[in-house]
Amino acid sequence: MVKTKATVTSENATASENAVASENSTASVNAVKLRELIDALQRIAPLGIAESWDNVGLLVGDPASSIGKVMTCLTLNDGVLSEAIDRKIGLVVSHHPIPFRPLTRITTEDPTGRILWRAMQHSIAIYSPHTAWDNAHEGINRQLAGLLQLGNLRPLVPLMHSENSQRGNSQTGKVNQGTSLDAPMERELGCGVIGEFAKPVRIDDLVERLGAGIRGMSVRCTDNGERLVNRIGIVCGSGGSMLGKAAGERCDLFLTGEATYHQCLEADARGVAMLMIGHFASEAFSMRKLAELLAHAFPQIEVGASESESSIF
Numbered sequence: 001m002v003k004t005k006a007t008v009t010s011e012n013a014t015a016s017e018n019a020v021a022s023e024n025s026t027a028s029v030n031a032v033k034l035r036e037l038i039d040a041l042q043r044i045a046p047l048g049i050a051e052s053w054d055n056v057g058l059l060v061g062d063p064a065s066s067i068g069k070v071m072t073c074l075t076l077n078d079g080v081l082s083e084a085i086d087r088k089i090g091l092v093v094s095h096h097p098i099p100f101r102p103l104t105r106i107t108t109e110d111p112t113g114r115i116l117w118r119a120m121q122h123s124i125a126i127y128s129p130h131t132a133w134d135n136a137h138e139g140i141n142r143q144l145a146g147l148l149q150l151g152n153l154r155p156l157v158p159l160m161h162s163e164n165s166q167r168g169n170s171q172t173g174k175v176n177q178g179t180s181l182d183a184p185m186e187r188e189l190g191c192g193v194i195g196e197f198a199k200p201v202r203i204d205d206l207v208e209r210l211g212a213g214i215r216g217m218s219v220r221c222t223d224n225g226e227r228l229v230n231r232i233g234i235v236c237g238s239g240g241s242m243l244g245k246a247a248g249e250r251c252d253l254f255l256t257g258e259a260t261y262h263q264c265l266e267a268d269a270r271g272v273a274m275l276m277i278g279h280f281a282s283e284a285f286s287m288r289k290l291a292e293l294l295a296h297a298f299p300q301i302e303v304g305a306s307e308s309e310s311s312i313f
């Protein structure tokens, strides 16, 4: 785990902080209540902006428990969980939800049950921001737009026009926890991002800009790298199904992690260059930024991104 912030030592911790620390099962110097971390995560990535089909928020854990170490990752698999256990992590913030679908049993006989069972045995809480983080103000799509140096940013599908604003979050049954969707910041949010450059840019140059902030890209594009593009749509991860929205907004290029062959054919037929950088590459880099935001909010505990996680490809 890369430690983002220096841990406050017992010498300069306050008496009350030390009292909290004594409750911490992870035996870190300091600790905060999981409830406080959840509140901070929901300020960073409000659950009301998650897609209605998603499973976001606290998925495993006791909000009243004390947490001394937090680790972010893209996917909590067996290897990442082993790292969390080794590092005595109290909360894993996994971008991809686990569990994602409803469960009728938790046993070690299937991969999801095995991870949940192991995590619970080690008192590791699991929180997933998923599509709320995709679309947050400082979230993945906006970070990708920042790397591209894209301007005039707005949602590809504004929140007020998406299902979420009508139906709320599927897990909570209401629109967001604690933050009104009428908040000015959230009115600017939605699914994906669209923006323009001051003047057209070559696709090859865009790949180079992305490479400055993202490691391990496996770049594929349906168009020639020398093509000049101006209006760009962005949906991280598996965003191929959003091509129609990007085409409808007359995007020259659609950036995503991965898309199907037929979605690529459709992009080509509609004159949109489909630029794919790999699902892992399009999202994993952002978990370091999420760790930084949490570390800033909680300087008294250790927060960092997973060091062991890598793409399966």
Ligand SMILES: [Zn+2]
Pocket: 096, 236, 237, 238, 279, 283
């Ligand atoms: Zn993803």
